[in-house]
Amino acid sequence: xxxxxxxxxxxxxxxxxxxxxxxxxxxxxxxxxxxxxxxxxxxxxxxxxxxxxxxxxxxxxxxxxxxxxxxxxxxxxxxxxxxxxxxxxxxxxxxxxxxxxxxxxxxxxxxxxxxxxxxxxxxxxxxxxxxxxxxxxxxxxxxxxxxxxxxxxxxxxxxxxxxxxxxxxxxxxxxxxxxxxxxxxxxxxxxxxxxxxxxxxxxx
Numbered sequence: 001x002x003x004x005x006x007x008x009x010x011x012x013x014x015x016x017x018x019x020x021x022x023x024x025x026x027x028x029x030x031x032x033x034x035x036x037x038x039x040x041x042x043x044x045x046x047x048x049x050x051x052x053x054x055x056x057x058x059x060x061x062x063x064x065x066x067x068x069x070x071x072x073x074x075x076x077x078x079x080x081x082x083x084x085x086x087x088x089x090x091x092x093x094x095x096x097x098x099x100x101x102x103x104x105x106x107x108x109x110x111x112x113x114x115x116x117x118x119x120x121x122x123x124x125x126x127x128x129x130x131x132x133x134x135x136x137x138x139x140x141x142x143x144x145x146x147x148x149x150x151x152x153x154x155x156x157x158x159x160x161x162x163x164x165x166x167x168x169x170x171x172x173x174x175x176x177x178x179x180x181x182x183x184x185x186x187x188x189x190x191x192x193x194x195x196x197x198x199x200x201x202x203x204x
Contacts, residue, residue, distance in 0.1 A: 002104050004173070013173060020165040039171065040113035047106040050178075054099035057185070061092055065192050074195050091188045098181035105174045112167040119160040 004010050065071050066089060075088050 002101060003108055005101060009173070013169060016169045016172075017162075017166045020169055021162055024165065040110060040117060043106055043110040043113060043171070043174075047103060047110055050099060050103045050106055054096065054103060057099065058092065058096050061095070061188075066092055071192075071195060074198075091184075091191065095181070095184050095188055098177070098184045102174070102177045102181045105170075105177050109167065109171050109174045112163070112170060116160070116164050116167050119156065119163070
C-alpha cells in the first residue's frame, strides 16, 4: 500500500503539513468533529466505489475495446504511421495504476481519520493564546518542548492537531489523485470515441 508514490509528493506533503500546523488556529478542526466523522464515512464509501470502479473499468475496457480485433488493427495502423508511440495496453495500464493509487490513498486517508476519531476533544493548557498555533510553537521553544508536552492536557491536543492537520492535507492529496485519474480516463475514452467516429464516418 503506497502512502505517497514519489519523493516529490512526500516533500510537498510534509511541507504543507508543517505550514498547516503553524498557520492554522488550534480550534480549526477540534470544533468540526462531526464534519471529520462525516469525511471518514464519505471516504470509506469512496474507497469502496473506487475499488469497484477499478475492477469494472479495467475489465470492461479490455472486453469491449482492447480485446476488439478492429481496435487492435486501428492501433497497429497508427503505430505504422508513426501517430501512436505507445503499446496497445499502455493507456489501460495508466488508468489501472491511477485507480489503484487512488484506492490505496483513499484507504490510507480513511485509516487516518479513524485514528483522529479516537482523540478526545480537549483544549491546550497554555499561558499564551490557545488559538494561534504559531504562539503555541513559540511557547514550546520558550518553556521547553519536553517539559511542556509532559503535561497530558497539552500533549493530547497537540497530537490531535498535528494528526488532524496531516489527515486533512492527505485528504487533499486524495482529491488531487482522483482528479488525475479522471483526466487519464477522460483522455483514454476520448481516444476510443475518436476511433469509433472514424469508423462511423467511413463510407460503407
